[in-house]
Amino acid sequence: MKITVLGCGALGQLWLAALCQHGHQAQGWLRVPQPWCSVNLLETNGTIFNDILMANDPDFLAQSDLLLVTLKAWQVSDAVRSLAGSLPGTTPILLIHNGMGTIDELRDVPQPLLAGITTHAARRDGNLIVHAAAGTTHIGPARALSGDYSFLADRLQQVLPDVAWHNNISAEMWRKLAVNCVINPLTALWDCPNGELRRHPQEVLTLCQEVAAVIEREGHHTSAADLSYYVGQVIESTEENISSMLQDVRARRHTEIDYITGYLLKRARAHGVAVPENARLFAMVKQKENHYERIGTGMPRPW
Numbered sequence: 558m559k560i561t562v563l564g565c566g567a568l569g570q571l572w573l574a575a576l577c578q579h580g581h582q583a584q585g586w587l588r589v590p591q592p593w594c595s596v597n598l599l600e601t602n603g604t605i606f607n608d609i610l611m612a613n614d615p616d617f618l619a620q621s622d623l624l625l626v627t628l629k630a631w632q633v634s635d636a637v638r639s640l641a642g643s644l645p646g647t648t649p650i651l652l653i654h655n656g657m658g659t660i661d662e663l664r665d666v667p668q669p670l671l672a673g674i675t676t677h678a679a680r681r682d683g684n685l686i687v688h689a690a691a692g693t694t695h696i697g698p699a700r701a702l703s704g705d706y707s708f709l710a711d712r713l714q715q716v717l718p719d720v721a722w723h724n725n726i727s728a729e730m731w732r733k734l735a736v737n738c739v740i741n742p743l744t745a746l747w748d749c750p751n752g753e754l755r756r757h758p759q760e761v762l763t764l765c766q767e768v769a770a771v772i773e774r775e776g777h778h779t780s781a782a783d784l785s786y787y788v789g790q791v792i793e794s795t796e797e798n799i800s801s802m803l804q805d806v807r808a809r810r811h812t813e814i815d816y817i818t819g820y821l822l823k824r825a826r827a828h829g830v831a832v833p834e835n836a837r838l839f840a841m842v843k844q845k846e847n848h849y850e851r852i853g854t855g856m857p858r859p860w
């Protein structure tokens with residue numbers, strides 16, 4: 558297949574390396590106008606993939622069989638919109654990111670839109686991307702599609718296993734959103750690894766109760782007990798992780814809070830469900846983020 562990967566950071570390079578190693582033609586798409594992108598990946602088994610790939614080629618884009626989007630949630634809609642006009646109308650676009658809300662933002666994009674979430678873990682270490690843990694990528698239709706795109710899960714399974722197809726990906730996305738609503742803001746505010754949250758079961762349960770109420774109103778069966786059990790498992794299995802939000806806060810980068818807790822608050826408001834603890838965490842993370850973004854841009858502080 559011919560695949561353009563939009564966003565050549567940690568996940569993007571992981572996919573680019575795997576696609577090349579499995580005989581696919583792949584190019585990267587970068588924010589900067591540059592005809593090449595370097596891929597430097599340390600695999601989980603210690604092997605290194607190191608190559609320079611083609612990037613930003615509009616002809617390749619126009620012939621692509623898939624646009625794989627591995628951007629942060631807040632980067633997705635502008636970037637996808639700017640490429641959609643040059644992509645064939647039948648080429649599927651697969652969005653893999655944390656958080657929700659981008660599908661609503663891209664409702665007028667004509668291509669078949671697929672959503673994905675992943676439990677692979679990759680992080681940047683200088684110029685190297687370290688594939689820290691293998692995982693599963695769940696993909697499915699982001700909205701009603703005219704064709705059947707489940708063959709993509711089979712193709713991608715050969716490239717970077719595991720890949721699972723879900724006719725109803727929304728249930729999986731909400732479960733992942735629940736995990737991110739709990740772990741990401743708490744670790745970002747308390748400046749701690751994920752495992753530290755084991756010591757705060759009541760806070761985890763309170764957040765899960767609120768998230769479960771919203772998920773139920775979205776039409777998916779769940780409960781606070783189920784969610785807090787699931788979140789507890791993720792806390793255990795990622796105990797030494799520094800969550801992506803804490804990494805962003807430490808590096809003074811824009812976080813994905815608007816698409817994680819922010820999306821939950823939006824849906825809670827639409828259903829008339831109160832989510833005070835999530836609202837409190839949202840306000841605190843935004844305050845932190847605004848603080849360093851104001852300093853970064855030299856804007857005056859609010860006081």
Ligand SMILES: NC(=O)C1=CN([C@@H]2O[C@H](COP(=O)(O)OP(=O)(O)OC[C@H]3O[C@@H](n4cnc5c(N)ncnc54)[C@H](OP(=O)(O)O)[C@@H]3O)[C@@H](O)[C@H]2O)C=CC1
Pocket residue numbers: 563564565566567568569586587588589627628629630632636653654655656675676677678679680681801813
């Ligand atoms: N890494 C992981 O292990 C996991 C990540 N995720 C999620 O996947 C998503 C991607 O994460 P990750 O790969 O870590 O993020 P990164 O920040 O490493 O990668 C995003 C890349 O996109 C680039 N970029 C930004 N804007 C544009 C644009 N307009 N056009 C082209 N490229 C652009 C960035 O470049 P620059 O930095 O120069 O702006 C960066 O290289 C996030 O939602 C994350 O939460 C989910 C599970 C695991």
Ligand SMILES: CC(C)(CO)C(=O)C(=O)O
Pocket residue numbers: 655736737740741751791795798799800801802
């Ligand atoms: C699952 C979790 C919380 C792992 O750290 C994650 O998705 C993140 O850090 O964004």
